[in-house]
Amino acid sequence: HLRRGGTVLGLCGGYQMLGRAIHDPDGIEGAGGSAVGLGLLDVETTLSAEKRLEPVKGSTFDQAPFTGYEMHMGVTEGPDRARPFARLADGVAEGAVSADGRVIGTYIHGHFADDAQRSAWLARFAGGAATIAYEPLVEDTLDRLAAHLEAHIDVDRLLTLLR
Template sequence: ILPGSKATIADLKALRDAGFDIDIAAHLRRGGMVLGLCGGYQMLGRAIHDPDGIEGAAGTAPGLGLLDVETTLSGDKRLEPATGATFDGAPFSGYEMHMGITQGSDAARPFARLAGGAAEGAMSADGRVVCTYVHGLFADDRQRAAWLARFDAGPAQISYESSVDAILDRLAAHLEAHIDVERLLTLSR
């Protein structure tokens, strides 16, 4: 998984400087898969263009070239809920948050279709490089189950929502045991 970044071009340079570009290419040669999320999606393309210097000096940074797409960064940040189904029909609920437009021939093979029918993300011709701007995929139990099935890893052992609820319940119990909630409420009025 190549995650997102708040400084995509700088992090792409750091990734290369550490030699991870070579490791990612070797992983793919050995039959592995790569999932690019948001900035990771942008890094996996041919180039990232920053004509307005949003992330630093204006210019173009070569991407890893594992997808036939290019991204042009823009100052308009997109943030909205995203629901739909991935290329293999697995439903998801998450959100999109990114700056820029990504285009290219691999975008003709979208990772997903959003509820309104719009294509989202991109995939390589062999399906081993998969990219999306959707965040929160793995918080969705249905998506985690679909990814585990893709790798023949068996069913998910936990429910994300149940585990978050359990953690919040423990936190609430701890706070109630160690904080005078009534006193705090009185002071806040």
């Protein structure tokens, strides 16, 4: 895909794998050591025991606003971090973009659940915008699932079995 002019996006562990190497000196993900990455981003990741989990807001490199969350263990460093994927609301640079702009890595989850951000991604890479609103679709799906379960499950019997 990349060789044919496409764009590659790595989220979280995918971001780490796009780099030159992942180091695990403390054996957090198994036997300690290092693994060679794909080398598509000029970065390396060192895993750490501290897990980062927090909501974030900011703007991508092309000024598309987003909300999402970070959830990862480790620190990623290297020359491609000089071209961050995003700037968080607190001013922190996040992620990395390759020199040609076709490989992007980020620790931020939730881009495709955010209607505006999903539209920005599709416009950026696919030439079109999303027309499906995500949250109403999820709510409608959950409502239909709940109605189906209520119609087909004997809740009183289930509660009796659980006791």
